[in-house]
Structure formats: C-alpha cells, structure tokens
Amino acid sequence: xxxxxxxVTRHDVEESRSLFTPFNMIxxxxxxVGVILAFKRFTGGLGAVTNLDHNNPWGFWIGFDLxxxxxxxxxxxxxxxxxxxxxxxxxxAALRPAILTGFLGYSLVVFALLFDVGRPWRLPxxxxxxxxxxxxxxxxGACVALYLTVLFxxxxxxxxxxLGMKKVRKLAIRLTMxxxxxxxILSTLHQSSLGAMYLIAPxxxxxxxYSPYLPVFFFVSSIAAGLSMVVFESTLSYKNFRNKMDExxxxxxxxxxxxxxxxxxxxxxxxxxxxxxxVALGNHWNLLFTNMGLWFxxxxxxxVLLPCFLYAIGVRxxxxxxxxxxxxxxxxxxxxxxxxxxxxxxxxxLPMEARYFPSWMEIGxxxxxxxxxxxxxxxxxxxxxxxxxxxxxxxxH
Amino acid sequence: MSTSRRKFLKWMAxxxxxxxxxxxxxxxxxxxxxxxxxxxxxDTTLCIGCRSCEAACNEVNDLPEPDKPFDDLSxxxxxxxxxxxxxxxxxxxxxxxxxxxxVFRKFQCNHCLEPACxxxxxxxxFTKTPEGAVVYDASVCVxxxxxxxxxxxxxxxxxxxxxxxxxxxxxxxxHPRLKEGKLPGCVEACPMEALTFGKRxxxxxIAQERIRKYPDRYVDHIYGIEEMGGTSxxxxxxxxxxxxxxxxxxxxxxxxxxxxxxxxxxxxxxxMWPVLLGGIYAISKRKExxxxxxxEDEVTRAVNENQAKADENLKxxxxxxxxxxxxxxxxxxxxxxxxxxxNKDSGKEES
Numbered sequence: 034x035x036x037x038x039x040x041v042t043r044h045d046v047e048e049s050r051s052l053f054t055p056f057n058m059i060x061x062x063x064x065x066v067g068v069i070l071a072f073k074r075f076t077g078g079l080g081a082v083t084n085l086d087h088n089n090p091w092g093f094w095i096g097f098d099l100x101x102x103x104x105x106x107x108x109x110x111x112x113x114x115x116x117x118x119x120x121x122x123x124x125x126a127a128l129r130p131a132i133l134t135g136f137l138g139y140s141l142v143v144f145a146l147l148f149d150v151g152r153p154w155r156l157p158x159x160x161x162x163x164x165x166x167x168x169x170x171x172x173x174g175a176c177v178a179l180y181l182t183v184l185f186x187x188x189x190x191x192x193x194x195x196l197g198m199k200k201v202r203k204l205a206i207r208l209t210m211x212x213x214x215x216x217x218i219l220s221t222l223h224q225s226s227l228g229a230m231y232l233i234a235p236x237x238x239x240x241x242x243y244s245p246y247l248p249v250f251f252f253v254s255s256i257a258a259g260l261s262m263v264v265f266e267s268t269l270s271y272k273n274f275r276n277k278m279d280e281x282x283x284x285x286x287x288x289x290x291x292x293x294x295x296x297x298x299x300x301x302x303x304x305x306x307x308x309x310x311x312v313a314l315g316n317h318w319n320l321l322f323t324n325m326g327l328w329f330x331x332x333x334x335x336x337v338l339l340p341c342f343l344y345a346i347g348v349r350x351x352x353x354x355x356x357x358x359x360x361x362x363x364x365x366x367x368x369x370x371x372x373x374x375x376x377x378x379x380x381x382x383l384p385m386e387a388r389y390f391p392s393w394m395e396i397g398x399x400x401x402x403x404x405x406x407x408x409x410x411x412x413x414x415x416x417x418x419x420x421x422x423x424x425x426x427x428x429x430h
Numbered sequence: 431m432s433t434s435r436r437k438f439l440k441w442m443a444x445x446x447x448x449x450x451x452x453x454x455x456x457x458x459x460x461x462x463x464x465x466x467x468x469x470x471x472x473d474t475t476l477c478i479g480c481r482s483c484e485a486a487c488n489e490v491n492d493l494p495e496p497d498k499p500f501d502d503l504s505x506x507x508x509x510x511x512x513x514x515x516x517x518x519x520x521x522x523x524x525x526x527x528x529x530x531x532x533v534f535r536k537f538q539c540n541h542c543l544e545p546a547c548x549x550x551x552x553x554x555x556f557t558k559t560p561e562g563a564v565v566y567d568a569s570v571c572v573x574x575x576x577x578x579x580x581x582x583x584x585x586x587x588x589x590x591x592x593x594x595x596x597x598x599x600x601x602x603x604x605h606p607r608l609k610e611g612k613l614p615g616c617v618e619a620c621p622m623e624a625l626t627f628g629k630r631x632x633x634x635x636i637a638q639e640r641i642r643k644y645p646d647r648y649v650d651h652i653y654g655i656e657e658m659g660g661t662s663x664x665x666x667x668x669x670x671x672x673x674x675x676x677x678x679x680x681x682x683x684x685x686x687x688x689x690x691x692x693x694x695x696x697x698x699x700x701x702m703w704p705v706l707l708g709g710i711y712a713i714s715k716r717k718e719x720x721x722x723x724x725x726e727d728e729v730t731r732a733v734n735e736n737q738a739k740a741d742e743n744l745k746x747x748x749x750x751x752x753x754x755x756x757x758x759x760x761x762x763x764x765x766x767x768x769x770x771x772x773n774k775d776s777g778k779e780e781s
Contacts, residue, residue: 080590087513087587090575118707120714151573151588151596155553163554163570169689170576171552172696210711218703222696229692233550233580236680248692 060404067401070394074148082394089380089389097399098145100227100371102138103177104251105364107259108266109135109184110220115296117213124292126285129191129419130270131263133410136184141406143181148398169229176223183216194426195417202426225252231374239378241320241329244311247374253304258367260297261340264290264360274414279421287353294356297363298344305337325381332373336366461684462660463543467562468608469630469662470617471637472536474674475647476624479506479520479534486619487518487538490604509675512537514587517601518616525669533667535674536625538616539564539585539601540654541662546685550580555598562630562662563603571598582658582680603662630662637666659684 074082085092112131115121147153160178165171186208193202228251235243244250267286271278312318320326340363347355380388414420485500487493494515498505506522518538525533541564548556548564555571558564566586573596578586589596604614612618617625626633634655641648647668654664657680665676672678 076593078589078591078593078596081593083590085588085590087511087578088584090578090588114707118711118714120711120718149574151575151592152571153573155570155572158570158572159552165552165554167549167686167689167693168552168576169692170550170574172693174552214704214707217707218700221699221703225695226692229689230576230579232688232692233546233685234582235688236582236677237579245691248695 060408063397063400063404064408066397067404070398070401071148073394074398079149079151082392082398084389084392084395086389088383088387091375091379092389093376093391093395093399094145094149096372096375097368098149098402099142100375101368102142102145103224103227104255104258104367104371105262106135106138106142107220107224107255108263109138109187109259110216111256111259112263113187113213114217117209118217121292123285124289126282127263127267127289127293130266130414131259132184132187133191133413133419134262134266136181136188137406137410139177139181139184141402142177144405145399145402148402169226169232173223173226173230176219176226180216180219180223183212183219187212187216191413191417191419194423220255221252224255225249227251228374231379234379237380237382238374239325239329239381240315240317241312241326242374242378244315246307246311246314249307250304250311253300253307254367254370257297257300257304257363260293260300261360261363261367264293264297264357265364268357268360270414270420273411274420277414277420281422282420290353290356291348291351294344294359295348297360298341298348301337301341301344301363305333305341308333308337325378328373328377332366332369336362336369340366461544463630463662464558464560464562466629466631467560467662468603468627469541469562469633469664470603470614471626471628471633472663472665473624473626473637473640474533474535474665474667474669476622477520477534477536478622478624479503479522479532480621481506481520482619482621483536483616483625484516484518484520486615487601488516490607490615491517491602493517506534511584512587512600514589514597514599517599521675523669523674525673528669528673533669533674535665535667535676536616537675538663539603540583541601541603542658542685543660543662544658544684544686546580546582546658547577547586549686549689550576552576559605561603561605561608563605563608564662565602565605566598566600568595568597573598580685582677582685630664633664637664640666656682658682659687 070082079085083092083094108131112124112127116124116128143156146156150156156174159165159171159174186205189205190202193199193205225248228247228249231238231243232245232247267289271283271286275283312321321330340359343355343359343362346352347359376389418426481500481503484496488496488500496515506520509521510519512519518536520534520536523533523535541558541562543558545556545558545564547566548554548558552574553570553572555567556564556577557567573588575586575588575598577598578584578588586598586600588598604612604616607614613627617627626636628636634652637652641650641652648666649668649670651671652664652666653671653676654661659682665671667674
C-alpha cells in the first residue's frame with residue numbers, strides 16, 4: 034500500500050514538470066484572456082464586455098453559467114440520493130466524482146455571478162440587509178448558498194483524507210445522511226425555482242416554453258442532466274485520469290454507465306410526457322408549426338425523445354459506447370433547453386434588431402470560468418482520493 | 431372557496447365571534463391600490479409630441495444631457511424606448527387607417543398597483559408607496575436585473591456602463607416632488623394638458639367622462655384600470671392600443687400571482703421531502719437488513735448442517751473405534767486363553 038502511494042506522488046512530480054502540455058497551453062491562453070476581460074468588466078462595467086441592453090438584461094452568463102451550470106451540477110444530489118438514500122451501493126464509486134463535479138459546478142456558478150451582477154460585493158445583501166421573500170430569486174439564492182455549503186461538507190472527507198486529518202474526517206462522515214437529505218431538498222427547491230423565475234414573465238416567454246409547470250420541467254430535466262453528466266464526466270475522466278482509478282472504480286464503471294443510462298431513459302420519457310401535457314394544458318398545438326414551434330420540436334424530438342430511445346437501446350444491448358454518446362447528447366440538450374428558455378424563446382416577440390446575441394467577450398469569460406473549473410478539477414483528482422479509495426479508509430463500507 | 435369562507439365568517443358573526451376576525455380575509459380579494467393614491471391620466475388625443483415632458487423630466491431628475499436637444503423633433507421618427515439617461519420618451523405613431531393625424535404616446539413607468547419589479551426583487555429595493563409611486567432604493571440593489579426581466583412594460587433600465595455603482599433607472603413619478611406638494615415634472619410641463627395628475631379614482635372618472643362625451647374620438651377602453659392588476663398611470667386614446675405601442679395581451683393578473691403558487695410549494699417540499707425520502711431510505715435499509723439476515727441465516731444453517739454432519743461422523747468413528755477396540759480386546763483375550771490352553775496341554779505332555 035505504501036509503495037502505491039509513493040508511486041502516486043512520483044507521478045505527480047512528473048506531471049508538474051511537463052508544464053507545456055496541449056491542455057496547459059490552451060488553458061493558459063483562456064486564463065490570460067479571461068483575466069484581461071475580467072479587468073475590462075470590473076473597470077468599464079457590464080456594458081464594456083456584454084451585449085446586454087435594457088430589453089435584454091440577462092444574456093449568455095445567465096443562460097449558460099447559471100441555468101445550465103446548475104442543471105449540469107445536479108449529478109451530486111442525484112448520485113447521493115441513489116447511493117445513500119435508495120441504497121444502490123453498487124454505484125458507490127460514482128459518488129465522489131459526482132459530488133466533486135457538483136461542488137465545483139456550484140462554485141463556478143457563484144463565481145460567474147460575480148461577473149454578472151452589477152455590484153457583486155453586495156451578494157449577501159438579500160440575506161443580511163433586506164429579505165425580499167416574495168422573490169423566487171431569493172429562494173434560488175438562499176438554496177444555492179446553502180447547497181454550496183452542503184456540497185463543500187459532502188466533498189470534505191476526500192480533502193481531509195488527503196490532508197490526513199482523521200478526527201475531523203470522522204465527524205464529516207457522520208454527517209453524510211443529514212447532508213444527503215439536505216442536498217436533495219435544497220436541490221429540488223432551487224432546480225425548480227430556476228424555472229419558476231420565468232413564471233413572472235408570461236408576456237415575454239414564448240407560450241410553448243412558458244408553462245405553469247416550468248418549475249417541474251426544470252426539476253425533472255435536472256435529474257436527467259445529473260444522470261447524464263455523471264456518465265459524461267466518467268467518460269472524460271477515464272480518458273484522462275485512468276491511472277488514478279483503483280480496480281473497484283474501473284470494475285464498476287460499466288455497471289454505473291448502464292444503470293444511470295437506464296434511469297436517464299426513464300426520466301427523459303417522463304419529462305417528454307409532462308412537456309406534452311404542458312402544451313396540452315395551454316392548448317398551444319396550433320403553435321407547433323410556426324417557426325418557434327419547429328424549433329420547439331427540434332428540442333423535444335431531437336434532444337429529449339431521441340436520447341430517451343438511444344439510452345433504452347444502449348441499455349438493452351449493453352452498448353456502453355452508445356450510452357456514453359447519448360449522455361453527451363443529453364448534456365447538449367440541457368444546454369439547448371436552458372438557452373431556449375433564457376435567450377431564444379425569451380423576448381421572442383421583439384423585432385430582430387432588438388434581440389440579444391452574446392459578444393465574444395461574454396463567451397470568453399465563460400470559457401475562462403470553465404477553464405478554472407477544469408484546472409481545479411485536475412488539481413483535486415490528481416491529489417485527493419476521488420477515483421480510488423484511500424488505503425487507510427478502504428475497509429469502511 | 432371564497433364564498434364558503436364568507437359563509438363561514440357569517441356563521442362566526444352569528445356566533446358573536448366576528449369581533450375577533452379581521453374584515454379582509456379572502457385571499458382572492460384584489461388589491462385595488464392604496465386609498466386616495468395618486469396617478470396620472472395620459473390622453474394621447476391631446477398630445478402634440480413637443481417633448482416638453484422629456485425636457486422637464488430630465489431637468490427635475492438631474493439626468494445627463496441628451497444626445498440631441500429636446501427641441502429637436504426629428505427623434506420622433508424612430509421608435510425609441512426609455513434608457514438609463516431618460517425616464518420618459520414620446521413616440522410618434524402613424525395610424526392613418528383610423529385617424530388623419532399621427533398619435534403621440536408617452537412612455538414611462540406605469541407604477542403598477544402590484545408591481546412585478548417589487549415582487550421580483552430579492553433584496554426588496556422597490557416599494558409601492560401609499561402615494562402611488564413605485565420607488566427604487568439604489569442603496570440595497572445588488573444589480574441582478576431580475577426587475578427588468580419581470581416588468582411586463584420593459585420599464586426598468588440599467589446603467590451598464592458604470593463599473594462601481596450601477597443603478598436601475600426608472601421614473602419615480604417624481605415621488606420626492608409629490609412629498610413637497612409639487613406636481614410631477616412632466617405633468618407640470620405639458621402645455622396641452624395631455625397629462626392630468628390626480629387621485630386615481632378621480633382620473634378614472636375623468637377618463638370615463640371624456641369617452642362618454644366624445645365616443646367618436648376615443649376607443650372605449652381605459653388602459654391601466656385592469657392591465658396587470660391595474661396601474662397608477664392610465665391612458666385613453668383614439669387609436670387601437672396595440673398600434674401605438676401598448677401590449678394588449680398582458681391580461682389582468684397582477685404579476686405577483688404568477689409566482690405565488692411556486693413559492694407556496696417551498697414549505698411543502700421542505701415538509702414532505704424528508705418524509706418521502708425517509709420512507710424510501712427506511713425501505714432500502716430494511717431490504718438491506720433482510721438481505722443481510724437471510725445471508726446470515728443461510729450461513730448459520732449451513733454451518734449447523736456441517737456441524738451436525740461432523741458430529742455424526744465423529745460419533746460413528748468413535749463407535750467404530752470402540753467396537754474395534756472391544757473386538758481387539760476380545761481377540762487378544764481369546765488368543766491368550768487359547769495359548770494358555772495350549773501351554774497347559776504341552777505341560778501335561780511334558781510331565
């Protein structure tokens with residue numbers, strides 16, 4: 034065991050020596066450009082880097098960094114619920130990577146909000162100065178803040194094992210069940226509330242996307258997003274960090290892919306059904322063959338129904354490659370849905386010249402934020418027991 | 431639901447308990463504005479598009495100098511909107527089908543009775559004052575711009591080009607001036623009396639009176655009495671509203687009602703999720719325990735079976751060994767006896 038540890042450390046040293054890998058070079062460019070853009074943003078205001086205007090106050094950052102970011106970070110609560118509450122212990126190896134992805138995801142969401150809100154230093158104001166409890170955003174803010182704390186605590190055992198702080202770790206482990214329950218409750222609330230934020234603007238959001246069910250749509254699709262993201266993340270991690278994975282992790286990899294693929298297929302089927310109910314409730318059938326309606330069909334058929342079937346076929350034929358591709362496709366579908374709600378179908382009635390399109394600098398800052406996330410992810414998984422069990426604690430479950 | 435509650439209240443009253451129950455209880459009763467609150471009536475048929483209101487607004491609110499001076503009427507050619515440098519603008523609409531002359535229409539905050547912005551703000555920066563104005567407090571604003579998403583009239587604007595203290599900018603109905611007993615800047619400046627300031631109730635009566643007196647001149651609708659639950663600014667006009675920049679598809683539901691249902695689910699989730707998840711946890715735990723017990727039982731049974739077998743084997747072996755031993759003893763005795771007999775015989779022979 035001790036020898037294995039030594040090997041890991043030696044490997045780290047080797048890795049840090051070869052600084053000019055392609056990943057590092059590209060990441061470096063993104064980071065440098067990002068820092069310059071950040072400087073521009075905080076000295077010139079939002080107008081210096083964004084295409085936002087008085088009609089379109091929310092743009093790429095809200096659509097991608099907030100809405101998509103939170104949905105794709107749902108793997109944490111979904112996996113924790115599966116393993117700890119539903120008792121599916123065979124997916125245990127997926128838990129730590131999922132919690133880490135969730136924790137980093139939410140951290141990046143908050144990091145991105147620092148760019149998007151006008152006065153980021155006031156982010157605690159809704160909680161300490163004046164509580165706007167009638168606002169859906171108050172609920173989103175409160176839940177995200179609390180859930181970030183929960184994810185931090187859920188992630189902490191890995192860090193504490195790395196630091197060798199056994200006593201504190203024991204304390205953190207004891208909190209597991211409470212944290213899992215809290216995580217699922219808080220996630221249910223804010224995943225749905227992100228959709229509920231748009232309930233206040235029925236006159237601006239296209240009727241095919243606007244529905245009193247919006248909060249339910251956002252919650253259910255976040256489950257599909259979380260499941261798919263776990264598979265997607267494990268595919269990428271296996272490609273890049275295979276040497277960090279222990280035998281148990283590698284062995285349960287395919288079982289996790291098939292199990293999560295099966296769950297995702299079912300969730301997408303349910304999601305498709307309630308989306309249809311949404312159209313029926315509003316009686317918007319007549320809109321399906323307008324331009325916006327065709328786009329709605331692309332989303333529904335191409336990015337909900339198609340992955341639902343592909344998942345099912347992949348599970349039936351035990352075709353993990355197909356499931357992995359479908360996971361990637363579903364992740365794209367989530368991006369598309371959140372973009373549609375926040376950008377494409379929002380303000381759809383405005384004339385073309387008054388519509389919003391992101392500036393390259395908004396995308397640049399988003400790339401900067403994602404890169405920061407990837408670098409931190411790599412830092413953590415190459416040091417802490419994420420893909421393997423720490424030898425000193427491996428007998429615990 | 432509200433009728434049954436009213437009935438219930440009546441019974442309460444009959445029982446003499448009414449004194450303890452406040453009068454306004456029905457959740458579905460509409461808030462129709464603070465009593466005696468103020469508003470402004472904009473009669474587009476009187477507006478000549480002189481932009482005096484824009485100039486006055488700019489002055490009383492200390493807004494920055496405009497790109498083109500206020501006496502330059504060429505700006506009326508474009509469809510403008512309010513921005514962070516102007517709380518109000520006047521647009522010109524050619525509606526030849528209905529009227530010979532163009533229609534001028536003033537934009538500014540409508541000061542909703544139940545404002546979307548105030549409901550949406552997570553730091554409570556917006557207040558509907560008893561005077562009627564919806565005012566904004568920049569000292570708490572975080573700058574999330576959800577008010578701009580929420581407002582059905584696209585009123586709040588943002589200072590996108592300020593790095594340090596960007597504010598949401600919108601018409602205040604000159605609330606500070608109202609407090610001093612003055613008129614809103616735009617109303618005071620209007621040379622045509624296209625703007626009338628007064629108590630909202632009175633303004634509605636005035637508007638109704640004008641429509642009644644001149645039915646040919648006006649469309650028979652007062653915009654703002656019911657739209658989005660009612661606004662403090664109300665409008666009458668001669669052209670169809672949708673052709674002069676009004677949204678006529680907003681409905682009469684006050685904005686806060688769109689989100690109240692979703693917000694009401696929060697405590698339900700907080701209360702019921704632990705029960706639901708706890709139940710699932712208990713079931714999965716019990717399954718696990720049953721599986722564990724079955725495994726244990728199986729192991730015990732197998733162990734016991736083996737034990738019994740082993741015991742029997744041991745017993746058999748022991749018995750066999752004993753038998754063997756007895757047999758051996760017997761045999762030995764027999765042999766000894768035989769030998770003794772033999773010896774006896776040979777002794778006899780010797781002697």
